[in-house]
Amino acid sequence: MRPMLGALLVAMAAGPLALATPADAGGPHRPPHRITVFVAGDSTAATWPADTIPKAGWGQALPVFLDEHRADVDNRALSGASSKSFVEAGLLDAILAAIRPGDYLLISFGHNDEKTDERHTDPYTTFQDYLSRYIDGARAHGAHPVLVTPVERRRFNAEGHATPSHGDYPAAMLALGASRRVPVIDLTALSMALWDRAGVEGTKRYFLYADPATNPNFPDGVADNTHFQAHGAIEVARLVASRLQIRRLVPPGLVRGLHRDVPDTALIWPATIPVPA
Template identity: 60%
Template sequence: MLRAGALAAVPALAMGEQTPGLAASRRRPTVFVAGDSTAATYATADHPRAGWGQALPVFLHDGVRVVNEALSGASSKSFYDLGRLDRIRAAIRPGDTLLISFGHNDEKITDPARGTDPWTTFQEHLRLYLDGARAARATPILVTPVERRRFTADGTPYLSHGDYPAAMTALATETGTELIDLTRLSFDLWSRLGPEATKDHLLWLEPGESVNYPDGVQDNTHFQAHGAIEVARLVVANSRGIPGRDRRALCDTDIPDDVLTWPPTRPAEGIEGV
């Protein structure tokens, strides 16, 4: 039963495609994504911006569906309050998987609609996602927030998420939930690449390089296609519970950006943020 405010129409995404209704009968295992703009699926008008949830199917066999409910601007609290968890619970089935990745917008503690405290309300909200998946006999997986591109003037990378990754890690241990430490994994990747090479992963574009960003853009949080693909690789490669992992794709270091597709409109429209 959906709470008041739950949305009626639910996009089902597989490489940008939509099917009519999440609750429809199906046989294929499904990976649901609950998260923020770093994981979201973007539209043609946003190209080459992409989220890691948009790129997940690249590393999964065709027998697995991806339903990317990640929403721009969402925190663990606002995603729940908007009825987005209800919408997943209405569709998730035994044997499915729910990836849960928040933190970027939970850090906005001055915003009462989104901010949470890492050791209290953040963990309390995450428990709602764990309980919702387990009540449906699905598998929840916690994913710490992907790290931002942050370097000091001398090129030294630094962490930006405070206690939120540690709070999620502690909750995973307490509840026996699989954890993908994407904060650490992405930080290690950015550290290896350095300040300049990371610009090819994050949404850094020169003026005139993209018709969608005619004045250029310097975004240290969101990804272009290449970065979304590489972060999705980290997620799938470091999980025991995601079904249908394509080992050949995971070993392919030359996946082209145009393997991704961008739908005409953002499938999970919502508040803008991070």
């Protein structure tokens, strides 16, 4: 078993998850001085349950880089979602029912918009159209939309350099941000640079890799080049948080601890994921 796995299983009971369910997100009971950072996205950002430890999404890890006394993270990212299917499932409406003036909405899609099934969107037409719904909805409620391009997969060329896999979707999001005057965190470029520095073997520390019989949640082993283990989720969340701070997209001091080492045990895995509204 991975040495840290036992500690991770204990850690999940250490405190409440920084993830609000539809029943307790928003409404008159939220203290007026607190900021909520909502995350709308797919499986790479989603919060994963305890029976998938150490699998984690960057939205699940984001709370470790925010001042817990001033901000909450309400991670609504859903595995398998595209910008289109998230809207069609009513999940954007659920966020807009909870979001308040001064809150933030991080919008990150692309992985499943690329699929050729009913979730598909075209980069420069329907993808931008759906993303505009998130932007308009957040602004209508006095909240701050922030576009986040899709995190890059673990893919390398013959020379050992990280290579892109998202086609025109990141560029389409950047173009939309420029035209709508919405800040964009280019997580595609940031993550690809990180993977390039880590290298072919080094990136296995970030992605969900385990040998057979080393993890009870993945007894047959796993080699996943899209999703993260806790370390990877933390480091991708660090990239997102660093840009929120560097570009002054959030109030001073809201982002913290960017330069500290964060153990895997800092993450919380709930027993189950709340059923989306």
